[in-house]
Amino acid sequence: MSAPAWLTSHADEVQAILDRYPQKRSALMPLFHLAQEVRGYVSEEDLAAIAELTGVTKAYAESVISFYSLYERKPVGKYVIHVCNNIACGLEGSAELIRHLEERLGIKAGETTPDGLITLHVTGECIAACDAAPALQVNLEYCNKVDPEKADAIIEAIRRGETPEAIGDMFGGLSLQPTAGFTKSSS
Amino acid sequence: MGFEPVLTKGIGEGDLIDIDVYEGQGGYQGLRKALKELSPAEVHEMVKESGLRGRGGAGFPTGVKWGFLPNDGRPRYLVCNADESEPATFNNRMLIEYNPHQLIEGILISAYATGAAQSFIYLRGEFKRGYDVLMRAMEQARRKGYLGKNIMGSGFDQEITVHRGAGAYICGEETGLLSSLEGGRGQPRLKPPFPAVSGLYGMPTIVNNVETLCNVPHIIYRGVEWYRSIGTEKSPGPKIYSVSGKVKRPGNYELPLGVTFAELLDLAGGLHEGRRLKGFQPGGASAPILTADHVDVPLDFDSTMEAGSMLGTAGVIVFDDTVCLVRVARYYADFFSNESCGQCTPCREGTAWKSRILRRLEEGGGTMHDLDVLRSLKRTMQGTTICLLSDASTFFVQSVLERFPEEFEAHVTAGGCPLQLEEVRSA
Secondary structure: OOOHHHHHHHHHHHHHHHHHOHHHHHHHHHHHHEEEEEOOOOHHHHHHHHHHHHOOOHHHHHHOOOOOOOOOOOOOOOOEEEOOOOHHHHOOOOHHHHHHHHHHHOOOOOOEOOOOOOEEEEOOOOOHHHHHHEEEOOOOEEOOOOOOHHHHHHHHHHHHHHHHHHHHHHHHHHHEEEOOOOOOOOO | OOOOOOOOOOOOOOOOOOOOHHHHOOOOOHHHHHHHHOOOOHHHHHHHHOOOOOOOOOOOOOHHHHHHOOOOOOEEEEEEEEEOOOOOOOHHHHHHHHEEEHHHHHHHHHHHOOOOEEEEEEOOOOOOHHHHHHHHHHHHHHHHOOOOOOHHHOOOOEEEEEEHHHHHOOHHHHHHHHHHHHHOOOOOOOOOOOOOOOOOHOOOOOEEHHHHHHHHHHHHHHHHHHHHEEOOOOOOOOEEEEEOOOOOOOEEEEEEEEEEEEEHHOOOOOOOOOOOEEEEOOOOOOOOOOHEEEEEOOOOHHHOOOOOOOOOOOEEEEEEEOHHHHHHHHHHHHHHHHHOOOOOOOHHHHHHHHHHHHHHHHHHHHHHHHHHHHHHHHHHHOOOOOOHHHHHHHHHHHHHHHHHHHHHHHHOOOOOOOOOOOOOOOO
């Protein structure tokens, strides 16, 4: 197995991650994140290299990475969509949103479009955007209140090649409601 | 006099990620006061006197928690729990993305008070934008001399390490979080020993929630008396209520602790036209349901407990008469089953079977015996495991069985859900 290219291309970042913790083993998760950022997923050679860097066995590294659902272990699309399917989004129609996306993309949840552009995931973990239900993330950037029209607009933005950050700016936003001047009516 | 927002002040007006904007509204004055005028013990005393209670769910007094640290010369750590993942909870994400310096300041003051050698922020992996924002804010704070060595010329050193999680609800449980931060599977540990005695790397460790730490700069800068003038005697201070579900204006509402549900619902625009309130959870998915009879319950730690629920994370989710509570229970059951770490048999097996039973009830194959089994989970799944996930997974379904037994019974007799769920979705 050859050493992954990011070991040399991101050598400074790797060292900074290792230096950040009192114990090397803590660097496992940030190194998984780094590998995934570079490759899109964490490959076998990434896992082996990270195990060596942190002084653990490959089996141990595998036991850790398998615990966490955000790590991808096989190739995914350039854009990864996570649709929230917890309670608030469920009440506001996440099931329809998922059906709509599956139909538009021509894939099922968990799959990637044949052109390798988009992977569709459905997550049961609440993504902390309940005021914006139904919500989804594109490469972890939030999109609020995604009705079918907005879902189509998001797919269009992806196909235009917008960055995830730009997509977050276009479709995400703040959830604060003003309360200044509130006075208690009771007591 | 009307309430003035504390934690959310300036959010949505200026760009608080810019340190100059934050300082322009009094930012880093609490840190300055702590380092220049107060000893760590005095800061600790102020936090204790303020009556600040942990905002992560348990409502434990923060100053008392800090007092559990042993004085034995071992290095201590401060960990900020930013793994916000309780369903229906979304205020930490806003505090991080829109006011990162407030959190950084709160951590620095708290690290000073607790004598921490290093601080960590365990940030939910999904909060990628929050991570970028925190990194930018920390860089600015470092340039100003607020982070790193000899902060503000006081001789106090502190580094903050942001550690991203990767999709595991259980890492919000403080010992699961520590296991994860150490580079392991996020499996909770038996308590005692509590983290204050044996936490990160076996060292004395304080774990505090984002919102808790965000209160600290204000307590130090504006004083205990001012702080205690907000909220109630036993639950002082401001609180950000995250309101979602069947209301017109869901969102984050910062208010004095102890507002009633009716007041909060009113601010959130009330129910949709023609709907009737069925119930609400005051504190996320884990909280037992309260009913239309509880609208005047003050949403503070003790009053919600007396009413038979809990404030938890103050993620307030509202159900109207179009919502099927069996369906809600099934959503939660699937969630908890998926998030069980698998260490303890009652939780690993119990959450999975609960999920199957609820699915059966929803699909029309349920029996009255299924309801007895669900009731028996009180005995088999509460108090029988390492952490509280198992217990928490049963609270909602138990409370619905107790307060809305007819909802469950109707599913058995009607052979499925009597409500037309399509109506719910078109709301």
